[in-house]
Amino acid sequence: MKTTTRALLTAPALGLTALLISAGPAAAADGTASASLQPIAGQPVQGASGQGMVEISGTNLSFTLAAQGLLADAPHAAHIHFGADARNECPGASDNNAAALSGETNPHEHFTTTEGAPAYGEIVVSLTKTGDASPQSGLAVDRFAVGSEFEYSRGDAQVTPAVADAIVAGKAVVVVHGVDYDGDGTYSAGERGMSDLDPKLPGEATDPALCGVLNAGQMGSMPNGGVDAGAGSTTGVENAGLMAVGGLAAVGGAALLVHRRRTSTDS
Numbered sequence: 662m663k664t665t666t667r668a669l670l671t672a673p674a675l676g677l678t679a680l681l682i683s684a685g686p687a688a689a690a691d692g693t694a695s696a697s698l699q700p701i702a703g704q705p706v707q708g709a710s711g712q713g714m715v716e717i718s719g720t721n722l723s724f725t726l727a728a729q730g731l732l733a734d735a736p737h738a739a740h741i742h743f744g745a746d747a748r749n750e751c752p753g754a755s756d757n758n759a760a761a762l763s764g765e766t767n768p769h770e771h772f773t774t775t776e777g778a779p780a781y782g783e784i785v786v787s788l789t790k791t792g793d794a795s796p797q798s799g800l801a802v803d804r805f806a807v808g809s810e811f812e813y814s815r816g817d818a819q820v821t822p823a824v825a826d827a828i829v830a831g832k833a834v835v836v837v838h839g840v841d842y843d844g845d846g847t848y849s850a851g852e853r854g855m856s857d858l859d860p861k862l863p864g865e866a867t868d869p870a871l872c873g874v875l876n877a878g879q880m881g882s883m884p885n886g887g888v889d890a891g892a893g894s895t896t897g898v899e900n901a902g903l904m905a906v907g908g909l910a911a912v913g914g915a916a917l918l919v920h921r922r923r924t925s926t927d928s
């Protein structure tokens with residue numbers, strides 16, 4: 662009799678411990694974050710969208726970036742932006758024209774990367790498909806995705822400890838660039854003029870199209886350390902918490918049951 666009741670107690674207690682561990686907070690330098698990318702206010706990319714998912718392990722960054730609805734047959738530079746003094750968010754319409762830019766002839770109709778900097782900060786990671794992923798590759802257009810719709814991943818990007826901390830803290834922002842203002846099907850100087858980032862590139866090639874804050878996730882919400890967690894990851898953690906509460910109630914009930922049996926059989 663006693664052996665049976667002890668086993669009843671032990672099994673749910675172990676399950677409870679496992680649940681509490683899996684739902685616990687992420688360790689300091691490691692974590693995950695995901696971003697839902699939306700058109701930047703006023704940019705002519707309505708209907709476009711994207712998704713960014715990252716995992717930080719020390720100073721190693723794994724990521725998946727996907728987008729759709731962008732200019733076809735054109736490279737789309739993409740970065741993680743962050744600034745210690747930035748607002749750590751996506752820019753709004755009021756950020757347009759905060760700074761006058763030479764060569765921008767119709768300034769109200771264009772939102773430049775520079776104009777968004779007070780919101781999302783500088784480039785801290787270049788989300789290149791291969792090679793260097795530092796800010797120095799910010800405009801390495803031959804190593805970014807090409808086309809209106811794309812999805813790619815890599816697991817070996819290196820970031821500084823400060824950037825890793827910012828990402829884990831949910832303060833970093835993903836930005837995908839490339840806007841065809843005049844609708845001529847290619848990046849051209851047109852009325853936008855040349856880029857504020859590189860005078861050799863049309864502004865259309867470097868102006869921001871999509872933006873999303875990398876909201877911090879929790880380790881344990883991503884299976885096997887993957888970067889494919891979707892909108893359900895938070896829900897999973899909440900469910901684990903609910904199950905833990907349920908488990909606690911079950912343990913309490915079992916303990917009560919044992920106590921009653923013990924008092925009735927042993928005494």
Ligand SMILES: [Cu+2]
Pocket residue numbers: 738739740741742774784836837838
């Ligand atoms: Cu960028």
